[in-house]
Amino acid sequence: MTSPLASVALFHLGPVPVTAGVEVTWAIMVVLVLGGILITRRLSLVPSAAQTVFELIVDTVDAQIRATMRVEPAPYRAFVGTLFAFIFVANWSSLVPGVEPPTAHLETDAALALLVFVAVIWFGIRAGGLRGYLATFATPNPIMIPLNFVESLTRTFSLLVRLFGNVMSGVFVIGIVLSLAGLLVPIPLMALDLLTGAVQAYIFAVLAMVFIAGAINEEGQPAPDTSSQRTPPS
Amino acid sequence: MTIDWWTLGIQTVNVVILIWLLERFFWRPVAAMIEQRRATAQRILDEAEGKRSQAIAALAKIEQTRAGFAREREAILAAAHEAAELARAARLGEAAKEAAALLAEVKTVMEKEKSLADKAWSERASHLAVEIAERLAARLDGPAVRASFLSWLLKEIRALPDPVRQAVAANGVALEAISATPLAPADEERYRERISDAFGAHPLIVFKADPALIAGLELHGPHLAVRNSWRADLTQILADLTHDNRP
Numbered sequence: 259m260t261s262p263l264a265s266v267a268l269f270h271l272g273p274v275p276v277t278a279g280v281e282v283t284w285a286i287m288v289v290l291v292l293g294g295i296l297i298t299r300r301l302s303l304v305p306s307a308a309q310t311v312f313e314l315i316v317d318t319v320d321a322q323i324r325a326t327m328r329v330e331p332a333p334y335r336a337f338v339g340t341l342f343a344f345i346f347v348a349n350w351s352s353l354v355p356g357v358e359p360p361t362a363h364l365e366t367d368a369a370l371a372l373l374v375f376v377a378v379i380w381f382g383i384r385a386g387g388l389r390g391y392l393a394t395f396a397t398p399n400p401i402m403i404p405l406n407f408v409e410s411l412t413r414t415f416s417l418l419v420r421l422f423g424n425v426m427s428g429v430f431v432i433g434i435v436l437s438l439a440g441l442l443v444p445i446p447l448m449a450l451d452l453l454t455g456a457v458q459a460y461i462f463a464v465l466a467m468v469f470i471a472g473a474i475n476e477e478g479q480p481a482p483d484t485s486s487q488r489t490p491p492s
Numbered sequence: 493m494t495i496d497w498w499t500l501g502i503q504t505v506n507v508v509i510l511i512w513l514l515e516r517f518f519w520r521p522v523a524a525m526i527e528q529r530r531a532t533a534q535r536i537l538d539e540a541e542g543k544r545s546q547a548i549a550a551l552a553k554i555e556q557t558r559a560g561f562a563r564e565r566e567a568i569l570a571a572a573h574e575a576a577e578l579a580r581a582a583r584l585g586e587a588a589k590e591a592a593a594l595l596a597e598v599k600t601v602m603e604k605e606k607s608l609a610d611k612a613w614s615e616r617a618s619h620l621a622v623e624i625a626e627r628l629a630a631r632l633d634g635p636a637v638r639a640s641f642l643s644w645l646l647k648e649i650r651a652l653p654d655p656v657r658q659a660v661a662a663n664g665v666a667l668e669a670i671s672a673t674p675l676a677p678a679d680e681e682r683y684r685e686r687i688s689d690a691f692g693a694h695p696l697i698v699f700k701a702d703p704a705l706i707a708g709l710e711l712h713g714p715h716l717a718v719r720n721s722w723r724a725d726l727t728q729i730l731a732d733l734t735h736d737n738r739p
Binding site: 264265267273274275276277279280283284286287290291293294295297298301302303305309312313316317320332335336337339340341343344360363364365366368369370372373 | 494495496498499500501502503504506507508509510511512513514515517518519520521522523525526528529532
């Protein structure tokens with residue numbers, strides 16, 4: 259019997275196995291990119307209702323970045339926002355019958371955690387240089403270097419495990435309940451799973467921001483004035 | 493539990509590509525639109541603020557202009573008032589001068605008329621006095637009066653220088669002795685002798701009467717006229733009075 263945790267290849271592209279999670283990811287990518295193209299094709303200064311909703315999403319992401327990272331959101335908006343959007347849509351893709359969320363597989367979560375790990379290094383070096391980034395491991399004092407190094411690995415691993423555990427457990431619970439009980443019984447659990455998916459997407463994005471902020475703000479970079487956030491002029 | 497590294501790699505690449513695509517097709521355009529709207533709103537607010545400032549400045553300028561109008565109005569009123577005062581003073585001065593000139597002219601006319609009236613009254617009074625004197629003198633024509641007039645005539649003749657007296661009354665020269673009333677022949681003869689004696693010659697003397705003399709005895713010749721009568725005296729008095737009353 260195949261383990262439910264194992265990724266089964268649907269087909270192979272040469273030596274590369276293509277799993278269901280990859281296929282769903284591609285579908286999600288297509289949906290998000292096409293949706294983005296459709297949305298941004300008709301942008302105007304006087305927004306429609308749909309444009310207003312998506313501008314609200316962008317504005318909310320910017321506000322979260324400002325509030326969490328204390329920096330201007332532009333360099334981090336795409337990474338953080340896309341992580342949240344992808345994880346959110348991936349988690350909620352379980353609403354489609356027969357579709358298993360790609361985040362319920364370890365490889366997808368590991369890929370996301372790996373990107374966060376790389377992004378922390380990338381943004382840290384970009385903000386303070388390689389020397390500055392390495393110096394962050396010596397804070398608050400050099401004795402903390404081993405611990406900080408281990409922390410940088412373990413927190414990435416915790417990201418992976420947290421997201422994988424929550425989503426995978428939801429899928430398992432629903433599957434088990436569905437196999438044991440009637441058709442309508444898993445619905446509350448599915449609703450709970452949607453809530454869990456949304457919260458996990460938010461937590462993953464916020465933690466990614468916190469880790470990146472730790473890498474760029476420990477360089478002594480001053481936090482931006484929050485009053486510079488978009489506020490209606492008086 | 494195992495990890496499919498190929499899947500891990502593919503998913504990593506997928507997410508990286510998704511980040512890039514969404515950055516290009518969603519996050520950046522939407523954020524740019526938000527920023528454009530914010531910039532547009534800011535520009536509109538700035539323009540509105542600028543126009544508000546311009547409106548405030550224009551209002552202040554209008555207020556200043558209105559204040560200038562008020563000051564100018566006050567100045568014009570003051571100037572008009574001053575000009576009116578000057579014109580009034582000038583007009584009053586001219587009127588005073590005209591009144592003074594008119595008064596002086598009236599005074600002159602009045603004085604002239606008064607002088608003329610005084611003169612007329614004086615002449616009338618003189619004539620009246622002469623008339624009164626004529627009437628009074630007419631009542632005094634008697635022998636004593638005639639004797640007086642004769643003695644005054646002789647006195648006048650004797651007062652003449654000798655060459656003149658001899659020239660005007662040479663022998664044979666005709667003289668007229670005029671009295672107010674006809675003389676009696678005896679009186680004529682007596683008068684003739686006395687006059688000839690006064691001349692020291694014997695002129696031809698003819699006696700005539702003229703009531704206009706009132707009283708008196710006058711002697712007229714070719715080169716002589718001795719006026720010795722009330723008439724001559726009154727005429728002389730009237731002439732003197734009239735002459736004295738000339739303005």
